[in-house]
Amino acid sequence: MAAIKIHEENDQNVKSIAADIKPKNKILFKITKFNPHVDTHMKYVDYDVEYEHWNTVLDALLMIKHKVDPSLALRYSCRQASCGSCGMMINDKPSLACFTKINELGSDVVKIEPMSNFPILRDLAVDFTQMFNTHKKLKPYIIRSDSEISQSNEIKEFSQDPDSVEKYIQFANCIKCGLCNSACPTMATDSSFMGPQALTQAYRYVSDDRDKGKNTRLKIIDERHGIWRCHFAGSCSKVCPKGVDPAMGIQFLRSYLLGFRD
């Protein structure tokens, strides 16, 4: 990352910041700016960014924030696709900014918008409250009457063989980034739909043979805005950065309700 220029809407106040590294490539970032408490409409602000081939979209956004526009709001943390914080629309597709290299986009313009289907807090930061509440509603933990810790403080382990782990480990990779909910066409129209993230996590625990809460969870998802609103468009799996494949989990979960499995 070497230099950044900002063009406000009327090209006034053009700023340029040069760094030490010789610039390699140049690209235009069009970034959504929107404060719901002040603004009535979203606007795009253009930033010319010079970048190296190893830079990610998050690198560029942080450079813009630190050097040009400190008011740019975005959420990020780990920078290695582990925390699920930096989800946003990158060239119209929900992606993690830290997991998307600029030169792999194959475009001269990078359009950055807040993740769709989530309320906007400000600029690129969106509100996950509904997603987390739905996730919680589906009881994302092992349900059983006994415990690993007994009253006499003896600790026993719920043992599990490797084959049993294979049945759910894929779904346990979820980092709650919300990209699946953003790509889902049902989430786009049904504000009460549970969404692929929560439904997949329900299956993660249903498929865990230590868990005894299958019927409880199936009862929760068997409702109007529950699993039946999934139409298997598969976009959730397409955008998942961790290989969770929510579409697979949801179909497996539904197969219990349809009587295809016990």
Place this chain on the structure above:
Amino acid sequence: MNKQHNNRIGIKAWLNPWRYGIERFAYWLMRITGVGLLVYFIMHIYETSSILDGKEIWNKMLDLTQTPEGHLILVLVIGMSTFHTINGIRIMLGHGGIGVGKASRPDYPYAPKSQNMKNKLCIYASIGLAALAMLYSVEVMFGE
């Protein structure tokens, strides 16, 4: 909360089939053909119910369908119903967890197993067979 703050794409999400691969295109086609067939069924019920108004009105209604425009609508209906049926079977099997792959530890680069080659081939077959059915119906209705 205003619409922009809420940031839901709305119906536009259904109408854009290009961003997420052939599966999303199939979803789009399934929606379009579903709505098209619903409109056809309503028209069909209206058409056939005209028999209650007597032979003369029934014959007039039949004449309406024996026009090039009427034939074109029927060609579209045949294509829509062929695609909707075959793709519908794929989706119903998928809903039962059939043909969506087997859960296992994912390896990078992650390719969703639920969108495996079997599913893709089924989608291409649905589109291909719908096109063939339409070609055949064109031959039957517009041929000599």
